[in-house]
Amino acid sequence: MALPERNLYRYMPIVADTNTTSSPTASAGKYLTFRLKNESYGIVVLKIREIIRLQPITPVPQMPSYIKGVLNLRGKIIPVIDLRVKFGLQDITDADHNCIIVVKIDLPNRVSSQIGLIVDAVEEVINISANEIEAAPDFGAVLDTSFILGLAKIKGSVKALLDIDRILTEETLSALAPAI
Amino acid sequence: MSDNSRESLAALAQFNSQLAMELVFAEPGKDQGLLPVNYLLSQMADLCAASPPPKEIAFSVSKAQEWVEIIFLGNGLFDADTIKRLGEWTHWMERAFEVLAQGQPVPAIPDGWKAADDADADALAASTVAPVAGVANTETEMPLIVEVDDVEMLREFISESYEHLHNIEMGVLVLEDKPEDHDTLNSIFRAFHTFKGGSGLLNLTPVNRLAHELESLLDLARHKKIGISSQVIDVILEGGDVLKRFTVEIEHQVSDQRGYSPIVIPTSELISRVQRIVQQGVPPSSAPVSAPSTPAPQIQSTPNHPAPATSAASVAAATAPIAPITDTEHKPENKESAKENSAARASDAPAASSALVKVATQKLDNLVDLTGEMVIAQSQVVHDPAFTGLADVRLLRNLTQLSRIANELQKTVLSLRMVPIRPTFQKMTRLVRDLATRQGKLIELKLHGEDTELDRTLVEQLNDPLVHMIRNAVDHGIEKDVARLSQGKPPVGTIELRAWHQGGSIILEVKDDGAGLNRERIRAKAIKEGLIKQEDILTDDEVFHLIFEPGFSTAEVVTDVSGRGVGMDVVRRNIEQLRGKIEILSTEGKGSTFRIYLPLTLAIIDGMLISIGTQRYILPALLVRESFRPTADMISTVQGRGEMVNVRGRLTPLLRLYDYFGLTPESTDPTRSVVVVVGYEHQQRCLLVDQLLGKQEVVIKALGETFKQRKDFAGAAILGDGQVGLIIEVDGLVNLKGDSSRRAS
Known part of the structure; x- marks a missing residue:
């Protein structure tokens, strides 16, 4: 907990760190970590545009439950995903601690767009070195780990590093069609 | 000539005219139209193989195929030369079909094709400079060699x-x-x-x-x-x-x-x-200036233009004004000044353009976004409860001033995307001239309101439908001069192209004084095609709109000119994509008027704000027919589920939006809600909503990749309080297949 989250708002948007790359496997570099319930996750800072407070979201009907809707980000409309629902964690609506991480994702068709991720709380930006990263174990059919790049063990806790581009993969996108 | 070959010739002629249409859009350095052209040519070749036409036709089809082949072997992009040659080719073919239909022999194949073809093949292979001799020309064509440091x-x-x-x-x-x-x-x-x-x-x-x-x-x-x-x-x-x-x-x-x-x-x-x-x-x-020259002057490559008339009229005569061919043709004062x-x-144009700055559209869009946000932020400040209690005159005055500036700024920013329609109109001048010359008709195109401004993207997308409509007016509207004279009309047909602003929309009008639409024949054709039933009673407007149905060729209906009709359904589809609508006024024998209503800009629509439960949605106001609170006896059901509302004698399906969206409404009782009738002439639907919140102009934003599969939302807009409201795509809703209640989540 290097930085209290309030301050983080002011530090965003984070300037891109050239040390990190966006290769499919997790590599050493700077990660923004955040909390979902009692689990901790990380996203490469390069992907992060800004962090905003939770604000009114307009729901879009007939979408999977983890797609909360759209919100107005300074005149741009961006979709918002609730990561807790997406990962099957309980949906706690403790508004005080909720915030939205805005990330830039590159979709498989090479279009890049921004999406908002609802998380419980943003923790800090940390440097993760290569020897702290382990490949994600295969849980078989129990758990889909395709969007987990690796696991980092920092100070006794485990942080799952996310491949945020794959949160909305082609399959998920087509599943968003109204015929659900 | 056997029936079989006559049929195949008619089919060839049809393909040829489609090909000519595709060529209108071909541009050097682009591949637009290349695939359709190739497809049409191969269809023609197949036909030639199945029932051999005169050998000249078969030969020229194979020739054209070769030209296109060369493009495919090269960089896959049209070059100006091929476009020109294909243009000449379609002219020649058209002419050939005409004379064949009259039982005369096919005109000789222009020699130039052979030569130009060789030149092309050589140019393709040429890494060395090799001026190519044109067979048709006695002189050697000089190649242009660019040697510039x-x-x-x-x-x-x-x-x-x-x-x-x-x-x-x-x-x-x-x-x-x-x-x-x-x-x-x-x-x-x-x-x-x-x-x-x-x-x-x-x-x-x-x-x-x-x-x-x-x-x-x-x-x-x-x-x-x-x-x-x-x-x-x-x-x-x-x-x-x-x-x-x-x-x-x-x-x-x-x-x-x-x-x-x-x-x-x-x-x-x-x-x-x-x-x-x-x-x-x-x-x-x-020669009378406005008379068309010989029907197809471009096709002969050996110059055999009629020698200029023998008269050696005195130079002095030149100073005399040229007499118009007919007195009825001109209204001098007006036209002169125009x-x-x-x-x-x-x-003036070159001078004016130097004062312009080119800006990337992306930057403009960002500017529009940010200005919109500023207006919203401004309104939030002005309406802040902390201020409303204050009675400080100076503060209030300044706040009012701020709102005024913000609104003015937004208006100006939105106007940045606006351009005059002039260039699009001017292209039509050329189109009409070429088409009229080719068909041997006398046509004058009058332009009005070229300075009318509209959204840049709108202008680009208007080009195609306008080309279709003008072509339609020339082909099927205006009659030949002889026919016109016999009807007591002036020999020169007039097409008027007009643009003006009206309220929040822009109106384009294509008006011709030609034959007009034949109501009975359209009706008969529609019955034959199964579009309507014999006993259906339709208004004029409904009958005329039938020509927009896919596969409804105006060519067969309105005039007997065969196979030239370009599906008007394309026009309607284009216009609807631009969120516009189209209206037809026509009197048989007097002419037709097609009027297109378009929103001023694609960025803004006139929206009808509705509420369902706690959510607000926007309906495009252009498509809202009416709204009312129904009484219980207006609503009936079929099989207990399919609900219908009797809208002035017309049973219209009812869609309970809350059901479809999976929301909790204020009331599920229709008599305590509001019914909004939306849609087009033939496809209307009643939407059940809680409340109408009013009309509002909104800036449309795309929903982005994530929701691109959604056909039921046109986009989203940012409402006055900064929240997002979804814009309902009426087209998507009207065409919803199946039972809506099944979709409820």
């Missing part, structure tokens, strides 16, 4: 050239109506002169030579040594086209940066024609 200078020449060429084209079209206009003549002369100078400086010899010849021609005209006949206009236009092809090719090579290769575009035939006119002189009134204006504007 100063690329900047060349670029400047290219961009200037486009301007000059545009001025030439516009000027010539003015001249056609007003041959004695000295200013226009001068401006065209100057354009060619500058062209000549520039090309001389850059050693672009063939360009230089052609420009020189045309310049001398215009010089003579300027000094009233020759009159502006349709022949002269044809060579000037053709010259302009050839120069443009050169310019396009040069530009290509400059931007390509792969070094320069020789450009071979035949000019000697044109030059000799120009020289002949210069030598023999055309007496000032040898032409005066357009001529003046044409010469």
Whole structure:
């Protein structure tokens, strides 16, 4: 907990760190970590545009439950995903601690767009070195780990590093069609 | 001729006219239209194989296929040369089918094709400079070799050239109506002169030579040594086209940066024609200016134009105004001043463009977004409870001032995307001229309101539907002069193209004084096609809208000209994509008027704000027919589920939006809610909503990749309080298949 989250708002948007790359496997570099319930996750800072407070979201009907809707980000409309629902964690609506991480994702068709991720709380930006990263174990059919790049063990806790581009993969996108 | 081959000829003619349509959109350096052209050609080849037409036709089809093949072997992009040649090809084919239908032999195949084809093949293979001899031309075509160290200078020449060429084209079209206009003549002369100078400086010899010849021609005209006949206009236009092809090719090579290769575009035939006119002189009134020249002058590659009339009319006669062919044709004062204006504007154009700044549309869109946000933030500040209690006059005054500036700023920013419709209209002038000449009709196109501004993207997307509609008016609307005279109409048909603003929309009108739509025949055809039933009673408007149904060829219905009809359904689809609608007024024998209503800009729509439960949605106001609170007896059901509302005698399906969206409404009882009727003439639907919150202009934003599969939302807008409201795509809702209750989550 290097930085209290309030301050983080002011530090965003984070300037891109050239040390990190966006290769499919997790590599050493700077990660923004955040909390979902009692689990901790990380996203490469390069992907992060800004962090905003939770604000009114307009729901879009007939979408999977983890797609909360759209919100107005300074005149741009961006979709918002609730990561807790997406990962099957309980949906706690403790508004005080909720915030939205805005990330830039590159979709498989090479279009890049921004999406908002609802998380419980943003923790800090940390440097993760290569020897702290382990490949994600295969849980078989129990758990889909395709969007987990690796696991980092920092100070006794485990942080799952996310491949945020794959949160909305082609399959998920087509599943968003109204015929659900 | 057997029935079989007649049928196959008719099919070939149909493909040919489709091909001509595709060619209208082909542009050098682009592949637009290439695949359809290729497809049509292969269809024609198949037909030729199945039931052999006269050997000339079969030969020319295979020839055209070869040309397209060469493009595919090359970079896969059209070049100006091939487009031109395919254009000539379709003309020739059209002519051939016409004479075949009359049982006459096919005209000879233009020799030029063979030659041009060789030239092309050579040019493709050529890594070495090899001037190619045209078989048809006695002279060797000189290849244009770009050898310039100063690329900047060349670029400047290219961009200037486009301007000059545009001025030439516009000027010539003015001249056609007003041959004695000295200013226009001068401006065209100057354009060619500058062209000549520039090309001389850059050693672009063939360009230089052609420009020189045309310049001398215009010089003579300027000094009233020759009159502006349709022949002269044809060579000037053709010259302009050839120069443009050169310019396009040069530009290509400059931007390509792969070094320069020789450009071979035949000019000697044109030059000799120009020289002949210069030598023999055309007496000032040898041919009526607005009359079309020979039906298909371009197809013969060996120049056999009728020699200019023998008369050696005195030079002095040139000063006399040219008599109009018919008295009924002109309303002098009006037209004079209109032409005066357009001529003046044409010469103003270059000066005006220098004061312009090119800005990436992305930046403009960002500006629009940010301004929208600023207006919202501003309104939030102004309406902040902390201020409302204050009675500080100065603060309130300043706040009002702030709102005014913010709104003014938003208006200005939105107007940045607006451009006048003039260039699109002017393209139509050329189109009408070419089509009329080809079909041997006398047509005058009148333009009104070219300065009307509309959204840039809208202008781009309007081009195609306008081309379709103008083509339609020329093909099926305006009759030939003989037919017109027998009906007591002036021989020259008029097409009026008009644009004006009305309320929040822009209206475009294409009006012709031709044959008009034949109500009974449209009806009969629609019954035959199963679109309507014999007993259906339709209003005029509903009947006319049938021509927009897919596969409903106006050609077979409205006139007997075969196979030229371009599906009007394309026009309607295009217009609807632009969130517009189309209206037809027509009187048989008097003419038709097509009126297109479009939103001023694609960025803003007039929205009807509705609420369902806690959510707000926006319906495009253009598609909202009416709204009311129904009484219980207005609603009936089919099989207990399919609900319908009796809207003034018309049973319209009811869609409970809360059901569809999976929301909790204020009330599920229709008599306590509001019914909104949305849709088009034939497809209407009633939507059940909680409340109507009012009309509001909203800026449309895309929903983005994530929701691109959603056909039921057109986008989203940011509402007055900064929240997002989804815009319902009425088209998507109206066409929803299946039972809505099944979709409820």
